[in-house]
Amino acid sequence: MLRILAPTRYPWRFNGPRHSRHRVENRDFVPFNKLSPAIEGITLFNPWPPRRFDLVHAFNRVPLGPTPFIIGFESHLPRAFGAEGGRYWRWLVERLASPRCRAIVAISRYAERVFLDQHAGAPELDALRRKLHVRLPNLPAADTAEAATDSEPAAGEPLRVAFVGNHFGRKGGCVGVRMAELALARGVPLEVEIVSKLEIGGEIWTDPPDPAFFSPYLEALHRLPNIRHHPGLGNDAVLALLRRSPFSLLATFSDTFGYSAIEAMSQGSVVIATRQGALPECLDDGESGVLLDLPLSPLGEWQHVAGGAPRRTPAYAALYRDEIERLAAEALDRIAAIASVPGRLAAMRRAARRAAAARFSTRAADSYWDDLYSRAAAGVVPTT
Numbered sequence: 001m002l003r004i005l006a007p008t009r010y011p012w013r014f015n016g017p018r019h020s021r022h023r024v025e026n027r028d029f030v031p032f033n034k035l036s037p038a039i040e041g042i043t044l045f046n047p048w049p050p051r052r053f054d055l056v057h058a059f060n061r062v063p064l065g066p067t068p069f070i071i072g073f074e075s076h077l078p079r080a081f082g083a084e085g086g087r088y089w090r091w092l093v094e095r096l097a098s099p100r101c102r103a104i105v106a107i108s109r110y111a112e113r114v115f116l117d118q119h120a121g122a123p124e125l126d127a128l129r130r131k132l133h134v135r136l137p138n139l140p141a142a143d144t145a146e147a148a149t150d151s152e153p154a155a156g157e158p159l160r161v162a163f164v165g166n167h168f169g170r171k172g173g174c175v176g177v178r179m180a181e182l183a184l185a186r187g188v189p190l191e192v193e194i195v196s197k198l199e200i201g202g203e204i205w206t207d208p209p210d211p212a213f214f215s216p217y218l219e220a221l222h223r224l225p226n227i228r229h230h231p232g233l234g235n236d237a238v239l240a241l242l243r244r245s246p247f248s249l250l251a252t253f254s255d256t257f258g259y260s261a262i263e264a265m266s267q268g269s270v271v272i273a274t275r276q277g278a279l280p281e282c283l284d285d286g287e288s289g290v291l292l293d294l295p296l297s298p299l300g301e302w303q304h305v306a307g308g309a310p311r312r313t314p315a316y317a318a319l320y321r322d323e324i325e326r327l328a329a330e331a332l333d334r335i336a337a338i339a340s341v342p343g344r345l346a347a348m349r350r351a352a353r354r355a356a357a358a359r360f361s362t363r364a365a366d367s368y369w370d371d372l373y374s375r376a377a378a379g380v381v382p383t384t
Contacts, residue, residue: 001021001023002022002023002054002055002373002374002377003022003023003025003052003053003054003055004020004022004023004024004025004053004054004055004056004057004373005025005027005045005053005055005056005057005067006024006025006026006027006056006057007026007027007028007029007043007045007057007058007059008026008027008028008029009059010259011059011060011074011259012026012057012059012072014107014137014138014139014259015059015072015105015107015135015137015138016057016059016072016369017362017365017366017369018138018140018362018365018366019362019366020366020369020370020373021370022370022373022374024057025051027045027046028045028046029043029044029046029061029063030043030044030045031043032044032061039088040079040080040081041061041062041078041079041080041092042061042062042063042064042092043058043061043062043063043064044063044064044065045063045065053067054067054068054377055067055068055069055070055102055373055376055377056068056069056070057069057070057071057072057369057373058070058071058072059071059072059073060072060073060074060077060079061079062078062092062095062096062101067100068100068101068102068376068377069100069101069102070101070102070103070104070105070373070376070381071096071101071103071104071105072105072106072107072135073104073105073106073107073111073115074107074108074111074256074257075110075111075114075256075277076114076115076118077096077104077115077118078092078093078095078096080092084118093119093122093124093128094124096124096128096131097124097127097128099380101131101380102131102375102376102377102379102380102381103131103133103372103376103381104128104131104132104133105132105133105134105135105372106132106133106134106135107134107135107136107137107256107257107278108134108136108256108257108277108278108281109134109278109281110256110257110277110278110281110299110300111134111256111278112132112134113299113300114299115128115132116129116132117299129383130380130382130383131380131381131382131383132383133372133381133383135365135368136281136359136360137257137259137262137360137365138360138361138362138364138365139259139262139263139266139356139360139362140362141239141263141266141267141356150268150346150349150350150353151346151349152246152339152343152345152346153246153339156189157189158190158191158226159188159189159190159191159246159247159335159339160190160191160192160193160244160245160246160247161176161179161190161191161192161193161245161247161248161249161272161335162193162194162195162241162242162245162247162248162249162264162269163176163192163193163194163195163196163248163249163250164195164196164238164241164242164248164260164264165195165196165250165252165260166196166197166198166199167199167200167204167207168196168197168198168199168200168214168217169200169201169204169206169207169208169214169253169320170204170205170206170252170253170254170255171250171251171252171253171255172249172250172251172252172253172274172327173194173196173198173217173221174214174217174324175249175251175324175327175328175331176192176194176227176249176251176328177192177194177217177220177221177224177227178217178220178324178325178328179192179249179328179331180192180220180224180226180227181220181224182328182329182332183226183332184224184225184226186332188332188336190226190332190335191226191227191228192226192227192228192249193227193228193241193245194221194227194228194229195230195233195238195241196229196230196231197231197232198218198221198231200214200218201213201214205254205305205311206253206254206302206305206311206320207311207320208311208312208316208317208320209311209312210312210317213317213320213321217324238263239263239267242263242264242267242269243267243268243269245264245269246269246270246345246349247269247271247272247335248260248261248264248269248270248271248272249271249272249273249331250264250271250273250274250279251272251273251274251292251327251328251331252273252276252277252279253274253276253294253302253304253305253320253323254276254277254301254302254305255276255277255278255279256277256278257277257278257279258273258277258278258279258282261273261279261282261283261289262282262356262359262360264352265282265283265288265289265352265353265355265356265360266353266356266357266360267353268349268352268353269349269352270288270289270290270338270345270349270352271283271289271290271352272289272290272292272331272334272335273289273290273291273292274291274292274293274294274302274327275291275292275293275294275296276294276296276300276302277300277301279291280300282355282359283355284351284355287348287351288348288351288352288354288355289348289352290331290334290335290338292327292330292331292334294323304316304319
């Protein structure tokens, strides 16, 4: 049995074992990004109580100290935005290429593409590539998905769409509001249930920074009779909402993965998502979900984020508004088309649950991580 040091925080829970044969201890770490974005790429774990560990399982940030480590990541690694190619960047890359780093685990093929693009032409590329693995996240609900419902709304019952996301603009909350508004205008029986702290603008990298841009959407959120807003819900309540919602919405402008999508799938909710980041790896369009197109960069990111569009300009605000309108209309059309065919929605809900169980099972993940820990503790783990 090995002793493994791992972080707390939300992402690691999806990207580590749920039940390990090794002794995994989760500890808080220093969020250096809160001190300065320039040093986001490193971390220190709480040293108390003092204890010897055989291996560190880090996520996104390179751990300081002498203990061997493996590291998972969601997009860029190392995280040194704006400092690429400088001395600090080189130092981080050397840490990843060193024998102390035993494996580098991308959480998606999208993350793998971004990583290889980051290091294209670097002298360490071969050393990094030899350690590079891909492992999708996991969640317990995927193993119990058969308990979720497949039902279709009864005659006269509205279609329910759930949206879960605190970054209201970035993740597609405005799209949900406009879907509700368009449904009323068209006479489509649709209800949108939104769980969000309504975080908008400012430093959110996709949003027009002026909060006034979002005023019409927030006003409609509180005015429309077919929208219900929850400022927050616990995870069990969110899962219950997803179980009773035939559709869920993640019309995101920028997400590396989108954990809410796989939670929705596990509950038999058909996810309507944008075809960006890792979402096409989770959903099969027209079978287990609905994918809406965005103009993308070669790496699979919304091209206006990837290209660094100037967010403070009227042109960007107009572009963002137009995309919201287009996505809302397309999403509503796809929902109406699915609901118009008897049995199709139930079949897609079953397919969503099957896909979640096949791709995101904790049982398979536990075996993977336990085996990787054993091999990593013994030495660098080459990609097989």
